[in-house]
Amino acid sequence: MYTTISNILKDAVRRKYAVVACSAINMEMARGIVSAASRANAPIIFLLGQNMMRQHAKAELLIPMIRTLAEYAPVPIATCLDHGNDPERILYSFRNGFSSIMYDGSLLPFEKNIENTKRVAEAVHSMGMGIEGELGHVGIAAACDGRDSSLYTDPADAERFAMETGVDCLAVAVGTAHGEYPKGYVPHISFERISEIRSRLPEMPLALHGGSGSGEENIIKAVEAGINKVNVVTDLFIAARNYLRDETASHPDIPYIELMSGMEKAVSLLAGKWISMTGSEGKADGIRPVNRIRTLESFEVVGLSE
Ligand code: 13P
Secondary structure (H helix, E strand, C coil): CECCHHHHHHHHHHCCCCEEEECCCCHHHHHHHHHHHHHHCCCEEEEEEHHHHHHCCCHHHHHHHHHHHHHHCCCCEEEEEEEECCHHHHHHHHHCCCCEEEECCCCCCHHHHHHHHHHHHHHHHHCCCEEEEEECCCCEHHHCHHHCHHHCCCHHHHHHHHHHHCCCEEEECCCCCECCCCCCCCCCCCHHHHHHHHHHCCCCCEEECCCCCCCHHHHHHHHHHCCCEEECCHHHHHHHHHHHHHHHHHCCCCCHHHHHHHHHHHHHHHHHHHHHHCCCCCCHHHCCCCCCCCCCCCCCCCCCCC
């Protein structure tokens, strides 16, 4: 069942849980994640980042594959261009069958972020797709950006941003950061900040980026405070890499198909853990997937690069 993030996340707000949003850069990861979601009867979101696609994971190949898996899966599945800020990439997502995009204007001045996000939201909605915006800035874990509270989302600004842009989901900066944290470091998440934003925006799905390495207790509390979408990418990549590393070290002549199937299982196992951590297990039944997503041959996002 292929649908948008807005369709999936409305239910997450209503029933107070979070949906796992993770990346797959090949068939094994995609299938492992879909089978984890299907086993758990949970909705799931696939993220494809701009750079990930430039480097390796081409949407022309991955999106049709994920959409095929979604057609056969018994659970709602969405795809989302992650951290789109390049008009070319946004256009590319319109052409390649994404169901949703995250427009990242978080490094722009507040008014410019509102202006651009609103413009992208209008275009995205006209395509029948869903849109996430970001306010405050979720930085890089290795640079300890999560500790810098000046980057956190301001609750009053969040209220204005949501109202004026028309986004379907808001990514908030509350202490996490992207990628691997320095060894032994577990982020301090501001649950108060999440609750404050939640009380100002009772119906807005809130996204937590930089889920990897954040610790189970933090994730559970963040969801209790009001988070509805948890992005986790690095942890799944590490699980796949470690499986390949360990398995080829202990069985250097392992048949390739066996190796790939083993990696798929390793990814699936970890995805399943995240699904239960976020409380989305068993929630697929409450969602009625809607698919009015259009794919255009060409679409002009006027003036975005100004
Ligand atoms: P991690 O790789 O730290 O889990 O972050 C993922 C993310 O937030 C993608 O937008």
